[in-house]
Amino acid sequence: MNYTRTLLVLPWLMAGGSVGAQTPATLPAAATAPMPKLEVDYTSFTLPNGLRVILHEDHSVPVVTVNTWYHVGSAREHTGRTGFAHLFEHLMFMGSGHVRPGEFDEWLESVGGSNNGSTAEDRTNYWINVPSNALELALFLESDRMGYLLDTMTPQTVDAQRDVVKNERRQSYENRPYGQADITLTEMLYPEGHPYHWPVIGYMPDLTAASYEDVVAFFKKYYAPSNASLVVAGDIDTAKTRALVEKWFGDVKAGAQVEPLTVPGVALTGVQRKTLTDRVQLPKLYLAWLTPPHLAPSDAALDVVADVLTGGKNSRLYKRLVYDLQIAQSIDAAQNSQALSSFFVIEAVPRPGHTVDELMKIIDEEIKTLQGAPPTDRELQRSVNGIEASFYNRMERVGGFGGKGDQLNSYYTITGDPDWFNEDLARYRALSPSDVQAAAAAFLPQDRRVELTVVPERSQ
Amino acid sequence: MRPISNTTLRGLLAAVVLATFAAPLAAQQTPNRSKPPAAGPAPALHLPAIEKLQLSNGLPVWIVEMHEVPVVQVSLVLSTGSADDPPGKFGVASLAMAMLTEGAGSRSALEIADAVDFLGADLDASSGIDSSAVRLHVPAARLAAALPIMADVAQRPTFPADELERQRDDRLTGLLQARDDPPTIAALAFARVLYGPEHRFGTATVGTGTTIAAFTADDLRAFYRSAIRPDNATLLVVGDVTRSTVVPLLESAFGAWRADGPAPAHRTLPTVGERTAREVYIVDKPGAPQSQVRIGSVAVPRSTPDYFPIQVMNTILGGSFSSRLNLNLREEHGYTYGAGSSFDMRAAPGPFAATAGVQTDKTSESLTEFFKELDKISETVPADELARAKNYVALRFPGGFETTADISRRLEELLVYKLPDDYFAKYVQNIQAVSAADVRRVARKYIQTGRFAVVIAGDRATIEPGVKALNLGPIHELSVEDVFGPEPKIGQ
Numbered sequence: 001m002n003y004t005r006t007l008l009v010l011p012w013l014m015a016g017g018s019v020g021a022q023t024p025a026t027l028p029a030a031a032t033a034p035m036p037k038l039e040v041d042y043t044s045f046t047l048p049n050g051l052r053v054i055l056h057e058d059h060s061v062p063v064v065t066v067n068t069w070y071h072v073g074s075a076r077e078h079t080g081r082t083g084f085a086h087l088f089e090h091l092m093f094m095g096s097g098h099v100r101p102g103e104f105d106e107w108l109e110s111v112g113g114s115n116n117g118s119t120a121e122d123r124t125n126y127w128i129n130v131p132s133n134a135l136e137l138a139l140f141l142e143s144d145r146m147g148y149l150l151d152t153m154t155p156q157t158v159d160a161q162r163d164v165v166k167n168e169r170r171q172s173y174e175n176r177p178y179g180q181a182d183i184t185l186t187e188m189l190y191p192e193g194h195p196y197h198w199p200v201i202g203y204m205p206d207l208t209a210a211s212y213e214d215v216v217a218f219f220k221k222y223y224a225p226s227n228a229s230l231v232v233a234g235d236i237d238t239a240k241t242r243a244l245v246e247k248w249f250g251d252v253k254a255g256a257q258v259e260p261l262t263v264p265g266v267a268l269t270g271v272q273r274k275t276l277t278d279r280v281q282l283p284k285l286y287l288a289w290l291t292p293p294h295l296a297p298s299d300a301a302l303d304v305v306a307d308v309l310t311g312g313k314n315s316r317l318y319k320r321l322v323y324d325l326q327i328a329q330s331i332d333a334a335q336n337s338q339a340l341s342s343f344f345v346i347e348a349v350p351r352p353g354h355t356v357d358e359l360m361k362i363i364d365e366e367i368k369t370l371q372g373a374p375p376t377d378r379e380l381q382r383s384v385n386g387i388e389a390s391f392y393n394r395m396e397r398v399g400g401f402g403g404k405g406d407q408l409n410s411y412y413t414i415t416g417d418p419d420w421f422n423e424d425l426a427r428y429r430a431l432s433p434s435d436v437q438a439a440a441a442a443f444l445p446q447d448r449r450v451e452l453t454v455v456p457e458r459s460q
Numbered sequence: 461m462r463p464i465s466n467t468t469l470r471g472l473l474a475a476v477v478l479a480t481f482a483a484p485l486a487a488q489q490t491p492n493r494s495k496p497p498a499a500g501p502a503p504a505l506h507l508p509a510i511e512k513l514q515l516s517n518g519l520p521v522w523i524v525e526m527h528e529v530p531v532v533q534v535s536l537v538l539s540t541g542s543a544d545d546p547p548g549k550f551g552v553a554s555l556a557m558a559m560l561t562e563g564a565g566s567r568s569a570l571e572i573a574d575a576v577d578f579l580g581a582d583l584d585a586s587s588g589i590d591s592s593a594v595r596l597h598v599p600a601a602r603l604a605a606a607l608p609i610m611a612d613v614a615q616r617p618t619f620p621a622d623e624l625e626r627q628r629d630d631r632l633t634g635l636l637q638a639r640d641d642p643p644t645i646a647a648l649a650f651a652r653v654l655y656g657p658e659h660r661f662g663t664a665t666v667g668t669g670t671t672i673a674a675f676t677a678d679d680l681r682a683f684y685r686s687a688i689r690p691d692n693a694t695l696l697v698v699g700d701v702t703r704s705t706v707v708p709l710l711e712s713a714f715g716a717w718r719a720d721g722p723a724p725a726h727r728t729l730p731t732v733g734e735r736t737a738r739e740v741y742i743v744d745k746p747g748a749p750q751s752q753v754r755i756g757s758v759a760v761p762r763s764t765p766d767y768f769p770i771q772v773m774n775t776i777l778g779g780s781f782s783s784r785l786n787l788n789l790r791e792e793h794g795y796t797y798g799a800g801s802s803f804d805m806r807a808a809p810g811p812f813a814a815t816a817g818v819q820t821d822k823t824s825e826s827l828t829e830f831f832k833e834l835d836k837i838s839e840t841v842p843a844d845e846l847a848r849a850k851n852y853v854a855l856r857f858p859g860g861f862e863t864t865a866d867i868s869r870r871l872e873e874l875l876v877y878k879l880p881d882d883y884f885a886k887y888v889q890n891i892q893a894v895s896a897a898d899v900r901r902v903a904r905k906y907i908q909t910g911r912f913a914v915v916i917a918g919d920r921a922t923i924e925p926g927v928k929a930l931n932l933g934p935i936h937e938l939s940v941e942d943v944f945g946p947e948p949k950i951g952q
Contacts, residue, residue: 035601036530060528062503063859098493102791105782110848111499112855131855136497144493163794170749171797171817177640235503251490279747280640282633313573323570326626326951329633351633352950382578389580389599395529396863 038391038421042408043238049254050226051146053245054408054418056233058398064234065399066128066138068146069409071229072222073122074202075195075261075340083165083202084210086119088218090161092126093117096141097148101157104141111137118401121196122339123413127406129399132235139232139248146228147252149219155212162207169201177280181454188272188450189288189343195263196341224255229412233405234398266290266341268448275453282329285356286452287363288345291443294337294414300427301439302335302344307383308375308436309333309346309366314382316366317346325362327354339414344444356453364446371441374433387428391421505858507884508867511703515715519690523706524698524867530600532699533864534607536614536714537872540687541590542665543807544727550660551667553587555627555675556683560585560594562623565612569623572609581606585613587665590762590807591876592687597865600700604709611713614688619677631672632948635664639940642745643817646752646917649743649943653913654758654811655732661810669948689719696871699864729808732758735911738933743943744920750796751823751918752816755830759812759906762805762877768890769898770803770906775849776899777801777837777907778814782848784833785814793829795822803906807877812906820919824926827914831932834912837903846896854891 042056074085093115095101108115111134117126128138173179183199190197230249232241268290292298309317310333321328333346348359397403411420511523542553561583562569576583581598583606594614598606638644648664655662666672695714697706735757760766771779778785778801789799799816814834818826861867874883914932916923928935941947 035599058528060526061859061862062506063862099496102782102787103496105780106848107496109780109782109852112502112851112853112857112859114856129859131499131859132503133500137499140491140493140497148493160791160794164790164797167750167790167795167817167819168797170819174749175642175752175817177637247491279745281636312577314570314577319570323626326629329630329637349637351629352636378578382574385578385580387580389531392529392531392599393597396531396865398862399859 035388035392038395038425040395040404040408040419040421042418043242044418045242047225047246047249049250049252050224051249051252052229052412053242053249054229054231054412055236055238055241055245056231056404056408057236057238058233058404059235060398062132062235063399064130064132064135064138064232064236065403065405066130066135066142067231067233067399067403067405067409068126068142069229069413070124070223071122071227071258071413073120073124074198074200075121076222077195077198077202079193079198080206081210081214082198082206083169083200084206084214084218085124086200086202087158087161087165087207087210088215089117089119089124089126090165091153091157091215092145092149094157094161095152096145097151098144099141100152104145107137107141113138116401119200121200125401125406125409127400127403135232135236135241136244136248139244142230143248143252146223146225146249149223150216153212153215158210158212158215162210165201166204166207169204169207173199173201178278178284178454180276180278181284181286181452184274184276185286185288185345185450185452186343188274188452189268189290190266190341194266195261196338220255222258224258225249225252226254227258229409231405231409231412231418233403233408261340263340268450271447272450274451275455277457278454280454280456282349282352283356283456284454285348285350285359286345286450286454287360288343288450288452289444289448291335291342291344293339293342295427298435298439298443299335299337299342301431301435302342302443303337303387304380304383304428304431304436305370305440305444306333306335306344307386308370308379311383311386316370317363320366321348321359321362327351328359331359360451367440367444367446370437371444372437374437377433380431380433380436384428384431388425391425502855503858505884505888508861510871513707515695515711517690517715517717519714519717520694521707521710522694522696522871523701523703524871525701525703526698526864526867527700529864530700531864532596532598532600532603532697532701533868534596534598534603534610535696535868535872536594536610537694537696537875538592538687539590539692539876540724540726541588541592543589543660543729544687544724545660545667546727547658549671549675549679550663551631551665551671552675552679552683553592553687554666555631555672556680556687557585557587557592558627559619559624559680560613560617560688562627563618563620565616565618567609567612569620572613575609576606579606583610583613589665589810591872593872595868603701603706607709607713615714615717617684619680619684621677624675624677624680628672628675629950631666632669632950635666635669635672635944635948636950638664639944642748642750642752642917645743645745645940645943646754646915649741649917649938650754650756650813650913650915651811652943653739653741653915653938654756658730659732660729661806661808668945670945673948685721686724689724690714690717691719691723694875696868696875698868698871732809734758735913738910738912738914740914740927740932740935741916741938742920742924742927742935743915743917743938743940745917746919746921748917748919749820750817751820751826751916751923753818753823753826753830754813754815754915755834755912756801756811756813757908757912758809759803760805761807761809763807764805766902766905767805769894769902771853772846772849772891772894773837773899773902774801774803775853776841776845777833777903780849780852784837785816785830788829788833789816789818789826793822793825795819795826795829799830820922823916823918823923824930827927827930827932831909834907834909837907838900841896841899843896846899850891850894854888857887857891
């Protein structure tokens, strides 16, 4: 099999007739011109050891990405060992049975490759980008750490990366303005013991406590090929790549099945309030609600709610607080979609001389307005057009975080279908203004939410 | 972990290979993992074809067709940037560019944003050090609708007074918030120490509280007249277009644009005197859990004949994960999440900086390791390390032409720094031609640690005794006001 095109561009109406024509100031007609269908061809198969493999050809540049998702994240951690999934991710770059410490990076750099990994609540992902002539090296390295990571693991390796991760925590949270708030927010949203309660980066004493024995147990439990999926995408030949994947990953031993993670549903019963101090000039307000999981009904509508409230200059909260009244420096909203539960958050910083209470009053007014009446057709269409364009923009890169390889693996992990691009986009195209109103009304109640405020230390 | 020398590595691998030959049956059942698979011949770099033409008014247009994804990047690149800001007007390029989308033609700021957002487009106007640009990224099907908005923004900005006041307060508040962020403090303090307050590079590109407070609409119009004009611009179009259909659109949008008055003259920045001794500057951030460290000096302009040797030398020193600074400070000692170094090359000499955020109680230890590596780079680099660095830089080069924005940025670099037409074609061979002697020469020339400034944003009370004991040089304290100027007054 040999695919020559990666994104099939189907015929669509060209906007050619409007060349040179005046564009109306308010409603460009071309915005409604249909976009070409998104299509990402792939081949997939499962190795006898349970590893799911997805191959996708894209020959636009001579680059290949090897993208691996392990279906484990910080949600699988336990109290007292938070941050472990992420610490473990760091250990995956430290060598394996046939790769001595340092060689993983040295060998990849020697062929012009690059690599990285990241950990979230529900998954851990890794990618290696190499020029296409070095595909086999990337497959060798990825398979070696999947099969033989523990062969070279030592307590000293764990110690070394423990220190690095502690400094990652210092840099990304403790020494970053408002960094502590991100950690406190999920602690307030999710009850103690819920797998989203603790931060992915973990707590310092837990990072100190993580042991070599923990590493061994975690690898055996969660890093089996049947708990992973592998995407090889880019400038590849599908048949040859399949043979190479079978060669290098075929000897990785199968492991035990991982039981699905089930947790009782969560709900806020009232308003949770807290105030933190930080080394900052201006206070900051966080309002947060528990919302339906990724892909559940209303998940897409809540993305649009976020857009209607804070996406662009004409969004309701940005226009009122930042543009008209000029009492806020910034306002952002987002639906953070995750497998077990999502949360919707609004973050706002007042201008000097103004308060978070002033902002909260207007935020509540605007939420109430949206809960009482649907957004205009144009507000909805503006949001959906932007989301639609972002799907096409995400087709431009094959490797790295957010590249096509990563997206195929993400869709496979979440839906079982790697090519779920159109289905995902269809969720947004199907929305009506009343869907958006209904989502705001159902999921952003004023009396069941988190209200977190950060105030400058000097004002205390 | 220690760096592995070439000899040891090869010796060990040979031994393992022999052992595998002794067990051929096992080798048939499982892949031979005794050595990494060798890479095949490097893929050829297929440079995108650049079609160069002019609109009827003389505006140069470069077109690169890419049809994989139905999107287009259009960039109007102007050969004027923050480096051209006049004394007393630092920040005018940044503010004037930002103001282009705050009102243009018949549209208000809100109408521009609404029209652009409705098309699913991104439209950005901003300044760089040596150039500025209006950049549009848009689905190809909506290019025809988006171009007239871009054309208004570039050719008919209105600089409304109320939008200027809003931008002013936004920027002053942003400057206030920048005081919270240790990496920003360290970077700005480093620039100030290297270049001083009078040189453009010693002040943030947005300017200071004083200049931002004083800008008038006339300042913005003066910048506009001198910089945003067809005889100072090039239009780059990259993406899913064909020349025959896109040129009429460009002609309609930009073909009638005329320059007004004499062409702009570029400012020549004052030469910065070489530092004669090493000095340490501490910006106090009480309670900070990490120290943000910047070490270096004024280095080279983009036109330096040492460009390729510097790329290779810096890759070895601090430009890749396996660079010496990162392996030492992160992987060996665990003092940091990451350490590195960079040469920021501009039309005028930009800074070299070695950089890391290190844990507060290891600040002096980190400085010791920084200087150990900075001094050692002037010794001859082992052949395997040199080869790895050259391959890293050269072999990843073709992958840098993937997206419309990637290619557009590369074209901008060609334009702004007037690089030769065969620059891309010869890039790989120029990197591969760098010798160990070249690396040593540029290391000795530019990594003169006795003349470096050391800037630390961190908890002074905790770190100063240890830093002092290193005897790096005189220690100066910089206040946040020294770095940022007086606290800005906002909303007045």
